[in-house]
Amino acid sequence: MRAVQVGEFGGPEVLKVVDLPEPVPADGQLLVKVNRAGINYADTDQTENSFPSPQKLPFVPGFEVVGRAQDGRRVVALSVDGAYAEYALADERLAFDVPDGVSDTAALALVLQGVTAWHLLRTSSRMRPGESVLVMSAAGGVGSLAVQLAKLWGAGRIIGTASSADKRDLAVELGVDVAIDASPTEGLTERIIEANNGKPVDIVLEMTGGEVFDATLGALAGFGRLVASGSASRTTRPPVLPSKLMANSTSVVGFFLPDCFHRPPMMREPMDELFAMVADGRLVPQLGGDYALTDVVQAHEDLRSRKTVGKLVLDPAR
Structure with a gap:
């Protein structure tokens, strides 16, 4: 599969598109075919190793994905092995079925x-x-x-x-x-x-x-x-x-x-309420950019330079 990998710490320039083996889920994990991965400011901290949880090289950055689980469910989930890839593993406890009326990009805007x-x-x-x-x-x-x-x-x-x-x-x-x-x-x-x-x-x-x-x-x-x-x-x-x-x-x-990830109700309660708000139009996530996987460096540069608004997403198919 194609994925973005960080082999050394630094700025956006260290983000490299590479071929990696498709991950294999363990007990309690889902394999998700990624439609979009979310881009967050925390990802730039990961890349330069200033995130509160130290990173171990090499790694695939990113925390959130939306796509299809192996059983066909459309899910938005927190990745356990990095999100910037065509396939990602997710903790079943931190995967949420996306209801009708909520788009993939809107779901990504909600989960983190x-x-x-x-x-x-x-x-x-x-x-x-x-x-x-x-x-x-x-x-x-x-x-x-x-x-x-x-x-x-x-x-x-x-x-x-x-x-x-x-x-x-x-x-x-x-x-x-x-x-x-x-x-x-x-x-x-x-x-x-x-x-x-x-x-x-x-x-x-x-x-x-x-x-x-x-x-x-x-x-x-x-x-x-x-x-x-x-x-x-x-x-x-x-x-x-x-x-x-x-x-x-x-x-x-x-x-x-x-700190909420180990307390699943602290994720489930807000996700249920946020999904309902988006589905009935009370809450409108803002899509700020849909980047190809090959444009990941530009995405991080835009984010760090404060050029962007709303939610940024990464398309692993491009």
């Missing part, structure tokens, strides 16, 4: 990014109706879904950040009340508060790290919650002093989706 957005709001920040929410990267894969979910679940005011005018326009279409540019970070705290009608925000979904983390933490209201779920800037977050949190009764929460 949609579930992440669901948990950021429901589990980690415990958003309540009427609360204000700041969504960083509001036009991205997680952000575009988090904006829609926050709106559906009754957020009082939603502020989104995006790096270009087109992305900010998309964020507004998806449901943010005000879209702002997060750069420069100088003055970002004040711009967030201004966008929230002069008030600090109740919830921040922070995926960037570095100076942006400090700026958004400074925009939190009393009893506000900041959920950190990524580090797109590739810079470490500054230390948080307990005294700073105590001064305004604020919270900083970390979220890492793989």
Whole structure:
């Protein structure tokens, strides 16, 4: 089978299309003929070995696939041996039948990014109706879904950040009340508060790290919650002093989706709800790019340069 393999750590240039043996499922695994593989920012961390779980060379990157299981079921699943390939193995506990009315690309948008957005709001920040929410990267894969979910679940005011005018326009279409540019970070705290009608925000979904983390933490209201779920800037977050949190009764929460993989109900519940929302049109995943397997380097370059919106997918047949 054709697959993308990483033989050395580095940037997009280390992604190579090679021929590999078709994988053989063990007990508790499914063999999936891949129609599309999902592309996530975490895949770029895998490639350079900055992902929280260290990688062992060589490996096939990627975490999510949609396609047909050997019994003919259309499934979206988390891969156990890498997703960027014509065939992939999946853990049966983390494979979900895709209902009619949900496209393959929409299903891919849900299994990692949609579930992440669901948990950021429901589990980690415990958003309540009427609360204000700041969504960083509001036009991205997680952000575009988090904006829609926050709106559906009754957020009082939603502020989104995006790096270009087109992305900010998309964020507004998806449901943010005000879209702002997060750069420069100088003055970002004040711009967030201004966008929230002069008030600090109740919830921040922070995926960037570095100076942006400090700026958004400074925009939190009393009893506000900041959920950190990524580090797109590739810079470490500054230390948080307990005294700073105590001064305004604020919270900083970390979220890492793989911690849910060993708790199947934490995947099943959000997937069931998200599937239903997509099937009846309440939630609309954004397809940001459908790349051929041979264009995987370009896909990673586009993602890292912040050119993309919504969900990116990889077609192993091309």
